[in-house]
Amino acid sequence: MKFAVIRFPGSNCDQDCQRSIDALPGASAEYVWHKETSLAGYDAMVLPGGFSYGDYLRCGAIARFSPIMPAVRAAAAEGKLVIGICNGFQILCEAGLLPGALVRNEKLHFVCRDTWLRVETAETPFTNRCAAGDILKIPVAHGEGRYTADTETLAELNANGQVVLRYTEANGQVSPAANPNGSMENIAGVCNAARNVFGLMPHPDRATEQRLGSEDGRVIFESMLNLSYVA
Amino acid sequence: MKATVVVMPKASVLDPQGVAVKNAVHSLGLAAVESIRVGKVMEIELSGPLDAAGEKQLHTICHELLSNPVIEDYRLEISAS
Amino acid sequence: MKATVVVMPKASVLDPQGVAVKNAVHSLGLAAVESIRVGKVMEIELSGPLDAAGEKQLHTICHELLSNPVIEDYRLEISAS
Amino acid sequence: MSPNITPEVIAKHGITPEEYTRIQAILGRDPNFTELGVFSVMWSEHCSYKNSKPELRKFPTSGPRVLVKAGEENAGVIDIGDGWAVAFKMESHNHPSAVEPFQGAATGVGGIIRDIFTMGARPVFSLDSLRFGPLSEPRNRQLFAGVVSGIAHYGNCIGVPTIGGEVYFDESYNGNPLVNVFCLGVLRHEEIARGAASGIGNPVFYVGAETGRDGLAGAAFASRDLTEESKEDRPAVQVGDPFKEKLLLEACLELLASGCVAGIQDMGAAGLTCSTCETASRGDTGVEIDLALVPKRETGMTPYETLLSESQERMLIIVKLGEEDAVKRIFEKWDLPYAHVGFVRDDGMMRVKNHGETVVEIPAKKLADEAPIYHREVKARPIPAPFDNAQLPETDLQAALPALLADPSIASKEWVWQQYDHMVRNGCVVRPGSDSAVFYIREADKFVAATSDCNSLYCSLDPREGAKAAIAEAARNLACSGAVPLAVTDNLNFGNPHNPENFWQLQQCVEGLAEGCNAFDVPVTGGNVSLYNQSPAGAIDPTPTVGMVGLIESEEHITTQHFQSEGDVIFLLGEIGHEMGGSHFLKVLHGRKEGLPPRVHFATERAIHDALRKLIRMGTVRSAHDCSEGGLAVALAECSFANQLGARVQLTSNEPDAVALFNESQARIILTTDPAKAAQVVSELESIGVPFSRLGVVGGSLLTIVARQTWEWPVADLRAGWSSAIGRWMDHS
Ligand SMILES: Nc1ncnc2c1ncn2[C@@H]1O[C@H](COP(=O)(O)OP(=O)(O)O)[C@@H](O)[C@H]1O
Numbered sequence A: 001m002k003f004a005v006i007r008f009p010g011s012n013c014d015q016d017c018q019r020s021i022d023a024l025p026g027a028s029a030e031y032v033w034h035k036e037t038s039l040a041g042y043d044a045m046v047l048p049g050g051f052s053y054g055d056y057l058r059c060g061a062i063a064r065f066s067p068i069m070p071a072v073r074a075a076a077a078e079g080k081l082v083i084g085i086c087n088g089f090q091i092l093c094e095a096g097l098l099p100g101a102l103v104r105n106e107k108l109h110f111v112c113r114d115t116w117l118r119v120e121t122a123e124t125p126f127t128n129r130c131a132a133g134d135i136l137k138i139p140v141a142h143g144e145g146r147y148t149a150d151t152e153t154l155a156e157l158n159a160n161g162q163v164v165l166r167y168t169e170a171n172g173q174v175s176p177a178a179n180p181n182g183s184m185e186n187i188a189g190v191c192n193a194a195r196n197v198f199g200l201m202p203h204p205d206r207a208t209e210q211r212l213g214s215e216d217g218r219v220i221f222e223s224m225l226n227l228s229y230v231a
Numbered sequence B, C: 001m002k003a004t005v006v007v008m009p010k011a012s013v014l015d016p017q018g019v020a021v022k023n024a025v026h027s028l029g030l031a032a033v034e035s036i037r038v039g040k041v042m043e044i045e046l047s048g049p050l051d052a053a054g055e056k057q058l059h060t061i062c063h064e065l066l067s068n069p070v071i072e073d074y075r076l077e078i079s080a081s
Numbered sequence D: 001m002s003p004n005i006t007p008e009v010i011a012k013h014g015i016t017p018e019e020y021t022r023i024q025a026i027l028g029r030d031p032n033f034t035e036l037g038v039f040s041v042m043w044s045e046h047c048s049y050k051n052s053k054p055e056l057r058k059f060p061t062s063g064p065r066v067l068v069k070a071g072e073e074n075a076g077v078i079d080i081g082d083g084w085a086v087a088f089k090m091e092s093h094n095h096p097s098a099v100e101p102f103q104g105a106a107t108g109v110g111g112i113i114r115d116i117f118t119m120g121a122r123p124v125f126s127l128d129s130l131r132f133g134p135l136s137e138p139r140n141r142q143l144f145a146g147v148v149s150g151i152a153h154y155g156n157c158i159g160v161p162t163i164g165g166e167v168y169f170d171e172s173y174n175g176n177p178l179v180n181v182f183c184l185g186v187l188r189h190e191e192i193a194r195g196a197a198s199g200i201g202n203p204v205f206y207v208g209a210e211t212g213r214d215g216l217a218g219a220a221f222a223s224r225d226l227t228e229e230s231k232e233d234r235p236a237v238q239v240g241d242p243f244k245e246k247l248l249l250e251a252c253l254e255l256l257a258s259g260c261v262a263g264i265q266d267m268g269a270a271g272l273t274c275s276t277c278e279t280a281s282r283g284d285t286g287v288e289i290d291l292a293l294v295p296k297r298e299t300g301m302t303p304y305e306t307l308l309s310e311s312q313e314r315m316l317i318i319v320k321l322g323e324e325d326a327v328k329r330i331f332e333k334w335d336l337p338y339a340h341v342g343f344v345r346d347d348g349m350m351r352v353k354n355h356g357e358t359v360v361e362i363p364a365k366k367l368a369d370e371a372p373i374y375h376r377e378v379k380a381r382p383i384p385a386p387f388d389n390a391q392l393p394e395t396d397l398q399a400a401l402p403a404l405l406a407d408p409s410i411a412s413k414e415w416v417w418q419q420y421d422h423m424v425r426n427g428c429v430v431r432p433g434s435d436s437a438v439f440y441i442r443e444a445d446k447f448v449a450a451t452s453d454c455n456s457l458y459c460s461l462d463p464r465e466g467a468k469a470a471i472a473e474a475a476r477n478l479a480c481s482g483a484v485p486l487a488v489t490d491n492l493n494f495g496n497p498h499n500p501e502n503f504w505q506l507q508q509c510v511e512g513l514a515e516g517c518n519a520f521d522v523p524v525t526g527g528n529v530s531l532y533n534q535s536p537a538g539a540i541d542p543t544p545t546v547g548m549v550g551l552i553e554s555e556e557h558i559t560t561q562h563f564q565s566e567g568d569v570i571f572l573l574g575e576i577g578h579e580m581g582g583s584h585f586l587k588v589l590h591g592r593k594e595g596l597p598p599r600v601h602f603a604t605e606r607a608i609h610d611a612l613r614k615l616i617r618m619g620t621v622r623s624a625h626d627c628s629e630g631g632l633a634v635a636l637a638e639c640s641f642a643n644q645l646g647a648r649v650q651l652t653s654n655e656p657d658a659v660a661l662f663n664e665s666q667a668r669i670i671l672t673t674d675p676a677k678a679a680q681v682v683s684e685l686e687s688i689g690v691p692f693s694r695l696g697v698v699g700g701s702l703l704t705i706v707a708r709q710t711w712e713w714p715v716a717d718l719r720a721g722w723s724s725a726i727g728r729w730m731d732h733s
């Protein structure tokens, strides 16, 4: 399976993503520069973390107008897999490919630490190798990760099982203390209605090796590699 | 010509920065402050007057780039000098 | 009563955000934009009118808390409603 | 147009009459106004080290692993094996941070990162060493918050993880905080880039941010006392753009890999001035540029302003003749402003033109290397007598431990490092919170450990011994993580050198550091001198910050300070100790900064570090932590926090309990081992012949210390106070 890791100016987790994915059996990951306009030949698109365009104005606000974005949009429409991690999630929200928005952390500080995530649904191409209720230990690192959406949108997300990950305690309890940024309903990751576009603030790309403290992030990419999965 | 865009968080969106500033102001003893909301302002220098089309385009840019309608509202003022 | 504080980067000070936004606006095709500077705006709800002392205090707060005179200037406007 | 050169103008530039005559001699004429400005920055302490050079010569700078020596280039380079090397250095941004904490600290990070990639190295991590006045002062909280978010802003955005550092709070830093930032980069031996203008006729390119009036003469600014007026010295504060620097970083590394570059030099302090004359001087060539070609942000800038501007995120690149187009393509790919501003010449001149008219013409070598050298007057301060433990004030020891752990200088720095992205680049394998940070350099498949240390309280009481202690602690922190020390970078933060006592402190500290480096066979590969750290209240405590880098031979050797499992046996390497002078016990609990600080015995230190490393290699060590501020009791508590595992230990000492628990004698390490291996540890330590004792066992929810009396604390309570102390000051005030 061929992954495109899209490099925006200011991306800084591009290497971490490329290496963690490329190391998986059956996966190969290549960089695609944001000035490109085609994603032909790629099965999955990764929008990595970082500070695209310095995150000036709003995180992802400028990147979403990059030359590559129409191709990302088209790939999403074709049903190809698109995952946005951290800044990538922010870009996908700004581009309207995912509902809601990510705003300044409630405590106003950048926060870098481990978080525990409860898998809310295994019915996505990104979590099909998990079981609903599984707890993943994956770190966050962001200043603007507070997920926000209006009440209707939230209701809809919950109704359609589009909330994929929530911040919880290690034991799976949803609590304010477990929420690193004040996200509504402790939401850490959501997918679109068609379930082929997924955004999350935590960094699975930073949790694929025991030496880094956790391997729990790998299951996200392994799920994407699971060709036998049909929605 | 000059255009000024003010972008404020929607009333429905929690503004912790505003709250933090309010608390700081109170701790400095200005009790008269009831609430503060913090937004962005963009001062734009224009090479010349905008025709209707240009103004429409500027509104589109405010809507799509300078603000995020999910969480923010914007005000656009165009003025000579 | 309402007070509005606008905090802008000093003219001589680099405003990387403004430059980034200007480039983005250009790439969206609005060439008429010559320069953009991005600042903060604080909308303050007051419980009632400020007396001279209160207004002076608000200025001090703008100077010491809401802006950093090293790199920013501020404008304060007080208005009914 | 430009003012004539009156004695006032000369004085305003910080140039003495003697220096002025020297300038006339070099030029064979009077300098013009612009040239005077050029001399004033190049001959400032910040650029010329004119006050500290004779002292710096005392450092050992060579060794089998040294590839680029201190002072040769922007940063030293050290061999780490298999054709790989690391470049690292520490820089201060104290004065800018005092006036604008956020931007001052941010541009400090940007500056040191530029130094590293100028060497051809990819920056892989940073450390930050910070000093502030007490948090009880609102202004200090403002400075602390601003500095930390400034470092986070720049480091997080550019994607270089900040994985360690230190923070201390003391009155002597009121109004004059210290912001020292360390950065390390990795490169292949053959990738080392030089800052020399070589190749007569080669084109000289300017790339990066446009030049504005930022930080005019910041180098001179850093070479003056901080006074009330410096608040008005506003133009000296620059604004950083980490996004621009990220593009510059990637473009420069791509450029260097392309083989089109003959020389490269960042524009730091003194901007264009420094970079043109230093590249010419290093290349034994001349450099000629035309300021009219320099990309500018502001209109109407004079040659003086353009040359002395300290706008950030700029580089000077000497391109191999004929490769211009390849170079331009790379700049354009990264959307960076650039311009071909001049050429390398053969006449040894730094020649600056403006629209073709020559405005500066100075022999580059003389300007760069022949700054005056001063041997400052020194006046020794009395060294305090050893603290008489019989005179120890009455203290409630039950309350003493929680109080020490909640002192901001000892408390957890989590509030700080959670704001830093310490995980980007997937290399931080020992995160902040243990003695040294450990980073896995993937491209080289090497594990590097790094720490920054300095107890300035010791240095204020006995500068030489305090500096020795800084080296000893750094080496100890590395040993505790399983690393062998490789080399040192240092940041000498002192007061005004014209004060003989301040200069004596500098001299004593340098000699102490040098002695320590020799004792551990670690060369100094570079560093930074920051003098004039004074506020109206006086000079800061002498602060010779030490950044030390070590190599861990195999992943299995990586060790942390955290107790690992119930039943593990606890040993103390070294003596129980007795020295209370300069202790945090006296400072924090009794407000007394006094007494003779602990003596450093390098032979013992080394023997103990070697013994620890031997045990680690044998696979017998579960955790290791050194004793520093707060002594044994604080160190034991720190070991228990991460995994919330208590301990029961017995201290046999003829000292009173206060001394046994809280003295700060050096050369002490707490290690734990699997009970099954305890006997092996004992026999090994006996055969090596280092002092040690078996203290007790890990386990339970209490920290119990049995001395003359039995002392007992719930680990959870100690941890709560320790981990929230700084946050309580910062978030709820
Ligand atoms: N400013 C900082 N930035 C990042 N990490 C820090 C900072 N200050 C302290 N730390 C981390 O907190 C831990 C304890 O610091 P410190 O008390 O100085 O350790 P030690 O006394 O062993 O040198 C170390 O891991 C250190 O790297």
Ligand SMILES: [Mg+2]
Residues within 6 Å of the ligand: D435, D477, D625, D626, D627, D628
């Ligand atoms: Mg230590």
